[in-house]
Amino acid sequence: MTYAVEANADGLIGPTHSYAGLSPGNLASSLNKGEASNPRAAVLQGLDKMKTLADLGLPQFVLPPHERPNIPFLRTLGFSGSNAQVLERAWKDAPSFAAAACSASPMWAANAATVTPSADAADGRVHFTPANLITNLHRSLEHQQTKRALDALFPDPERFAVHDALPSVAHLADEGAANHVRLCADHGSPGMNLFVYGREAFESWTGEFPARQTLEASLAVARRHGVDRWFFQRQSAEAINGGVFHNDVVCVGAKTCLFYHDSSFDHPDTVIDYLAGACEDLFELQPIKVSSADLPLADAISSYLFNSMLIQIPGEDRLTLICPTETRDNPRSHAVAQSLAASNGPIGQVRYVDVRQSMRNGGGPACLRLRVVLNEAELAATNPAMRLTDALHAELSAWANRWYRDELRPADLADPALLDESRSALDALTRILSLGGGFYPFQQA
Template identity: 75%
Template sequence: MTSAFEANADGLIGPTHSYAGLSPGNLASALNKGEASNPRAAVLQGLQKMKLLADLGVPQFVLPPHERPNIPFLRGLGFSGSDKAVLEQAWRAAPGFAAAACSASSMWAANAATVTPSADTEDRRVHFTPANLITNLHRGLEAEQTTRALRALFPDRDIFKVHDPLPAAPHLSDEGAANHVRLCADHGEPGVNLLVWGREAWEAWDGAFPARQTREASEAIVRRHTAGRPVLARQSRAAIAGGTFHNDVVCVGTREALLFHQLAFEDTAGTKDAIRRMADGLFEPVFIEISDRELPLADAISSYLFNSMLVTLPGRDRLTLICPTETRDNDRSRAVAETLVSGNGPIGAVEYVDVRQSMRNGGGPACLRLRVVLTEEELDAANPAQRLTDELYARLSIWAATWYRDALTPADLADPALLDESRGALDELTEILDLGGDFYPFQSA
């Protein structure tokens, strides 16, 4: 058996973190639209979550935020002059595009890519497909820089294969690992890859909220990754209508365990049967279904119980659930969490983390991280400067306190001083993470 670990690559929250309400179907994003955010608290909360996981023995990496405001995008829309003039013109003439150009949404690394570990691929490389995220404009701007970031973190092409994103077409709409769960007996052994989709490419969609992942995108990723033992399951229409914009809002799994809400899948029995067939001879899946009576969908979404991180920790036989404090503060979700760990099931402990700044935009602990199963050799081949250590945590905490504002409204995004602050922060960050002097477009220019 090959020794392997489920590592995390968390998105570092950027200086323009704000509540602009850019994401239809994301209820928290809509609810908090226009309110003041605290970018400094946001990035420190994200770092504290990373530090907790690293201290618990989970290999933890840092993904850099994207350059925002995205001046090259605005120039492509015909705005010209100095960078500050471009920003000023865009806010005056096209505020919707300007807001999208300022979004810090790359922080949610669960949408960065879909990942297939080497144990499941024909060439025994770790495969990544960066998500094209075309459903929402502000997210669709991320794919190119995310690809660059993944190739910087995983540079060895004999070990890692970072594909280009799928073509940016509605038929191939791809939202990354937020719709992917891998189940296995051990991380180093072959597993089952569950990919959840919301609509078909040529399907006439009449839902109130968009179904973001197409079946055809998931199928293409399986082909290009040569992903072993795939199971494609349809996301529940009722869940999408209720505000489940990604499947990880109602489903989380690792090792043999799949924890999910009753409304996660359109065909729950068929999904379970397909997983069992693919797992036959490898492991016995453990399905933990939470009924809508135990936890109504509205409470599942507001508490983000299922957007927790289900992790294997050294020295613990049973899994640990890393939940947001909102799960603890909701009576129903807290009761479910306590029940999960009280018996002899696969989940043995629950811990709570404060990521309130992210949660108010609809992103919980699981949204902030990309899970990557790595062997010892693969772990060593990743960029060591991006692996979180006590020293890097301390340095990034000082960096954030130096550059980030403690209050930001959507109107503040038009402040030209924010452009200078953001670039100053990112310029220093590229040195800290050893990303080179031309990692961001403004550095190349």
């Protein structure tokens, strides 16, 4: 076994963080549509959450926000003139497209890509496939810039393979690591990759909310990464129609532990039995099921108990669950969390972080991070300028306080001054993270 650690790469929340309600099926996003957001508080909450993980001894990296408003996208739709004119005309003639062009959704890095560690890949490299995210217009604009960010963070082609996204067609709808769980005895050992999908490519989906991930997309990612051990399972229609837009809303796993709600899959006990059998030559699966009687699906979604980070703190035998404060504030989910910590099971403690600005848009602690298992040589080959240290945390906090507004309403997204502020912020960020002068499209003009 090669020693390895699970690092986290979090999306840095962007200056246009707002509650525009762009994501059907994401109940929190819809519920808070039109309300005022606080981009400054959001990015500082995200940074503090990153520092919490770094202080626990886990490698923590920063993925930069994308350029928003996305003026190049609006120009492809025929809007012309100065940047301010493009923005004004788009909001007047095509407001839905304008709203999509302003979304700060790349902050949720769990959707940035699917990752395969070198221990599971046929060629011994770490593989990344950026998610095409075609189910929602605003998210479908992300994958090219996501690839640039991953190329910057993982620059060594001998150790890392950063692929293009899958073709942007409905048959290959891909939502990234939010529908993927890796289980293993140790991070550096071969693991079992659990891919969860909502529908098959050619079936007719009639649910109330979209089933975002196709089986065929998951298969394609597994094939291109050279994954040897995989397990494909369908998400329950009940969960999707209840507001579980990604499987990580009701299921999270780490090492040998799979922590899941009983609505995650149809016939969950049978699924777990099959999964345990598939894993038995690698490790003994430790499943923890939470029943609907103890935690109704609606409470699981509103509290985001399962959209928590399940991590191995260096030097500790049992896992730690990093939950949002909403989990603590919900009596039912708090009772479940307390029972975990009091048990003799694989989860030994629960910690809470404040990411309320993200939560109100439907993204918990797990949404904000991309998990990447790295051995020592791979960790040494990452871009050091993008790794969070105390000094970088302080510098980025000062940067956010300098450039971010403390209140933003959806109507403010049309303000040309916000475009100028955002570009100035991102221009400064490229210097802080050593990303180069042409990292963003506006820097290439």
